[in-house]
Amino acid sequence: MLGLANAARALVNGETLIKSISANKVELVLIANDASDNTKKKITDKCQFYHVDYFIVDDIETISKAIGKHNRVAVGITNQGFAKKIKEMIGG
Template identity: 60%
Template sequence: MLDKNKVSLLGLAMRARKIATGDILLKSIRSQKAYFVLIAQDASENTKKRYMDKCTYYHVDYQIDGTIEEISRAIGKDNRVAIGILDKGFANKIKSK
């Protein structure tokens, strides 16, 4: 369950265009432009493993928190399984919550 502070920070990051999803997220992890990745708890095991392995290999912090619906609603998009934060300040704030 995402707390209110995290949800509002994700919304702010989205409006600031500092969030990546999907293929762009994978490219951001590879190029180490993503500082933090948030993965939904109810994502498939395969999907979780793909993002976790990618983050571990490229030394990007990640966290499994919230559901697909919560994450999607927080950024105003549909069916987002994982999102990457592309700003160090936002990433540190979200990690600390």
């Protein structure tokens, strides 16, 4: 599902992710469970402040492979439909 969202240009990652959360453009954030504690805290604090749902999911390799990029620690889904479907798949 992440690959489809990426192809539809409904994902943000990297520093763009933090800016997009602040601008209320992100519906859902997925964070790798093996991300550094500092990175997790930075992203989760931002999500909580702006009331964005987030999940700690698989490892960095799995997220990176799903979107076809290297070393992606977290991704934000900007499309409400994709976000809803991914939440259902995760069970949230």
